[in-house]
Amino acid sequence: MPTTVREYQDAVLKAKKERGFSILAHVYQSPEIVEIADFVGDSFALSKKAMGIAEKNVLMCGVRFMAETVKLLSPEKRVILAAPDAGCPMAEQFVREEIEDYRADHPDVIVVAYVNTTADLKCVSDVCVTSASALSVVGKLPKDREILFIPDCNLGAYVAAAYPDRKITLWRGGCPIHAGVSVTEAKETIARHPGAKLLVHPECTPAVTALADYIGSTTGIIDYAAKSPDKEFIIGTELSVVWHLSYRFPDKKFYPLTKNLVCRNMRLTSLPDVLAAINGTGGEEIVLDEATLRDAKVCIDKMMELA
Ligand code: 13P
Ligand code: SF4
Numbered sequence: 525m526p527t528t529v530r531e532y533q534d535a536v537l538k539a540k541k542e543r544g545f546s547i548l549a550h551v552y553q554s555p556e557i558v559e560i561a562d563f564v565g566d567s568f569a570l571s572k573k574a575m576g577i578a579e580k581n582v583l584m585c586g587v588r589f590m591a592e593t594v595k596l597l598s599p600e601k602r603v604i605l606a607a608p609d610a611g612c613p614m615a616e617q618f619v620r621e622e623i624e625d626y627r628a629d630h631p632d633v634i635v636v637a638y639v640n641t642t643a644d645l646k647c648v649s650d651v652c653v654t655s656a657s658a659l660s661v662v663g664k665l666p667k668d669r670e671i672l673f674i675p676d677c678n679l680g681a682y683v684a685a686a687y688p689d690r691k692i693t694l695w696r697g698g699c700p701i702h703a704g705v706s707v708t709e710a711k712e713t714i715a716r717h718p719g720a721k722l723l724v725h726p727e728c729t730p731a732v733t734a735l736a737d738y739i740g741s742t743t744g745i746i747d748y749a750a751k752s753p754d755k756e757f758i759i760g761t762e763l764s765v766v767w768h769l770s771y772r773f774p775d776k777k778f779y780p781l782t783k784n785l786v787c788r789n790m791r792l793t794s795l796p797d798v799l800a801a802i803n804g805t806g807g808e809e810i811v812l813d814e815a816t817l818r819d820a821k822v823c824i825d826k827m828m829e830l831a
Pocket of ligand 1: 565567654656702727742744
């Protein structure tokens, strides 16, 4: 049995080859998992990748809605979530009946669902977006109809600011990690690093994104830091992005916007979980019923068409 990180990585690489697995990892995963993944990306990139995976077995290192999205796009594949307890509190904040009630009162509404939603909520939504695709997708929707944006009111506010002439109704939800950043702590970090550029995820509140030099998805933030001639950055998204950037760009400095930007759910996946899932002694296979597979896919397909 392996007992070190490196031995576990070697065992995972061997097992995945033998058992025909492809490993997808969200960028918020730890460096030791990112290193052994076949593909690493933000939600949008992972959704796109899911469509073209050759292997029959896909292991998702991330949270449940991401594994569900892979299953929706590749129903013929065996999709395994490496850490079954890894959920997203924002995705699970409310149930489909609330959206159905809203629709009943607003029959002309277009329901736009952030991909961070359960498959069940996607069934009652018209189109999905990710943080990377939200602006382009919403820009292509009919201009004369109300949009109900679920479940992240902060990403929704960011989109609404870009389309001031549209009626965009925001829902009450949000990411407890990103939305938990206070303006006070953000200003304290900025004051400690006056020469640094502030890069912020749109799940942060409008009061925090208003302080940013750049607002974008996790890979948008990584790309900005990679291409920028600047040397210091404050990273307003999950702490893992600070680690990944520090490894990749040792000549630049990266500071977390606050030490509280840690998603416990994303941190649940360990290398022993990954190995156990591939070997069939851990993980959870994602199983969705026929109706969910059919209905939830519609809004993801719509995003792929418009993004
Ligand atoms: P991205 O859309 O940037 O991948 O973000 C996903 C997420 O869970 C952010 O908290
Ligand atoms: Fe969900 Fe927030 Fe964690 Fe992303 S960071 S997975 S939105 S709880």
